[in-house]
Amino acid sequence: MTSAIVIFDIDGVIRDVGNSYRRALADTVEQFTHHAYRPTEVDIDELKSEGIWNNDWEASQELIYRYFETQGTRRSDFKLNYQEIVAFFQSRYRGLDPENWTGYICDEPLLLEPYYLEQLSKAGIPWGFFSGATRASANYVLSKRLGLRSPVLIAMEDAPGKPDPTGLLAAVEQLEQQFNLEKTAPILYVGDTVGDMYAVERARSHDPSRMWLGVGVLPPHVQVTAQRRQAYSATLKAAGAIVVLDNVQDLTPAQIEQLVVI
Incomplete structure (x- = not known):
C-alpha cells in the first residue's frame, strides 16, 4: 500500500474524556x-x-x-x-x-484497543501521538492502560499548544528518524477538535511539498443525538477534516490507502 504516517491526538480519540x-x-x-x-x-x-x-x-x-x-x-x-x-x-x-x-x-473509557495499532504496524504504517495533555496524563493511558512501550509522543510540555503545528511536525520527524523514512510520506493527523484540524492546515502551510490530511473523529459526548453528530461533523469538515469517523478504529489500513491516493 501507499506509505503513510499516522499521528493521533489522545483526548476524545484514544480515550473518552467527557466525564473526566x-x-x-x-x-x-x-x-x-x-x-x-x-x-x-x-x-x-x-x-x-x-x-x-x-x-x-x-x-x-x-x-x-x-x-x-x-x-x-x-x-x-x-x-x-x-x-x-x-x-x-x-x-x-x-x-x-x-x-x-x-x-x-x-475512569476514562478507552476508545482504541492495542490490536488496532498492531494492525497498522503490520501494514507498515508508522504511528505516534501529538496531544495537548500533559506527558504524565498521556503516558497514563498509553503505557499503563494500553501497555505501549515508549511510543513516539509529543505532549503539552514538548511543544506549543494547538493549532500551532510544531508538535505535529516533531512527532513526524521522530517517526521518520526511527523508521528511516523519506520526508515524502503522506501525513494523517487524527483529532476530534477544530484546533486539531487547524494544526494540519498550518503544517501544510509549513511544508506544502507533502500531503497533510486531517481525519476527524466524533468524541462520544456528541454522539448522543443525530443532530449533535451532524453539527459536530460539519464543524470538523469546515475546519478541514477530509473525513469524519465515529471511532478511531474505523481508520483501517485500507481506509488510509484510499485517503492518501485521493
Whole structure:
C-alpha cells in the first residue's frame, strides 16, 4: 500500500474524556464563579470550536472570564489566579494525591484497543501521538492502560499548544528518524477538535511539498443525538477534516490507502 504516517491526538480519540477532563473543566468554572455557572457540554464545544482553546486549563479560565463579563464585569477589572485554577482542575482530574491518582482520569473509557495499532504496524504504517495533555496524563493511558512501550509522543510540555503545528511536525520527524523514512510520506493527523484540524492546515502551510490530511473523529459526548453528530461533523469538515469517523478504529489500513491516493 501507499506509505503513510499516522499521528493521533489522545483526548476524545484514544480515550473518552467527557466525564473526566470536561467534567473537571465544568467543576473548575463552577468553583471560580462561586457556583453561579456550570458550563454545559454545548458551551464547552462552542468554545473549542473557536480553534484556540485546546488547553483545558486555559479554557476553564476563559469561560470564567466570560461568565463575569455577562454579569457586567470587565476582565480588566479583576485578575484570576491561573495557578489556582490549574491546581483545582488537577485536584479533580488526577485527585489529591500526586503519586497515586484517584481522580476522574481513573475512569476514562478507552476508545482504541492495542490490536488496532498492531494492525497498522503490520501494514507498515508508522504511528505516534501529538496531544495537548500533559506527558504524565498521556503516558497514563498509553503505557499503563494500553501497555505501549515508549511510543513516539509529543505532549503539552514538548511543544506549543494547538493549532500551532510544531508538535505535529516533531512527532513526524521522530517517526521518520526511527523508521528511516523519506520526508515524502503522506501525513494523517487524527483529532476530534477544530484546533486539531487547524494544526494540519498550518503544517501544510509549513511544508506544502507533502500531503497533510486531517481525519476527524466524533468524541462520544456528541454522539448522543443525530443532530449533535451532524453539527459536530460539519464543524470538523469546515475546519478541514477530509473525513469524519465515529471511532478511531474505523481508520483501517485500507481506509488510509484510499485517503492518501485521493
